[in-house]
Amino acid sequence: METYIRQSDLEAVEMDGSWVVLHPVDYTVTKLNALGGVCWELLTKEQSVQSLTEKIQSDYEVSTEIVQNDIKQFLNDMVDAGLVKK
């Protein structure tokens, strides 16, 4: 099962409930949406799509299919942005 974790050497700050993440080498900033913010907090440790889905479903009533698709999309975007690694 593929696992994901935050890239090291990033800076991130939470403001008004939203996370903003700096990639200091690429000189980019990324603002995360609500789901992304929850995942980001969990990604201090290795996580799979499955583990993230279970943790989010323990707090929010959402269907497995919808949340899994959103998490996959989020992880793909974060890998592309260099903020999360497999």
Added chain:
Amino acid sequence: MNQLWIEIGDHSIRINSQSEQAIQHIVNGFKVVPTKQSKKANLDIVIEYGYGYPFNGFDVDITKDNGTVFYDRGDYIIEVDLNYTSANIKVLNDFALKHALMNLYSVFIVHEQWGLLIHSSCMREGNKAYLFSGQSGAGKSTVVELSYPRAILSDEATVVKITSSGTKVYDSPFRSDTTSFFQEPSIELGGIQLLEQSENINRFRLEKSESMMSLFDKVFYWASDPVETKKIFELLSQLVSDVPVYRLQFQKNNLFWKEIS
């Protein structure tokens, strides 16, 4: 060798140059202060003319070698030590010198975690400063023209000092269309307006995270090192925690000031 002392922000900077042209450029555009025999300069700069080729774009090539950082744009090169205490600037002409000094001061104040140079205009209204930024063509210069007789603190790059106890703006020498007589004292920053020209006048406060995103590309900065870039992020984070940021839709008249103050 000619020597001058200037002040930018609350920094004392010692300029040395054999070039009369360089000295004249400094005298014309900067706050020259009496020679300070006993005081240590925050930054020492030696300026030479005769470097490079005509302006060919804003890209700056940044390299490090043997304890020196080089910022090379073709029409200027800055060589500065890793502690940002001593710099040599070699330029082709006055235009290159103006931009080289802005480049150097920007990276110096980030290194010191003192503050930021923000691409914006800024005016004083009462006992506070109000900063206007936005995409190219959004109206930063128009706002300056519409703000007379308010004091102009900057029309291109605002000098912003950011500390945990407050945010201040200093009279900026980095200008495009106006000149300063450097009579304005530093002053508290009351708000940041991101401009949009419109048929209406409206002002909406942005969330802090949105403010961070909107201001990140308004900072004049040439990233030499991820450690330095992280300092910008921390300074911006402090700035948006301390100062409200608004989206300001404005018409081409001075009525927007009623929304601000």
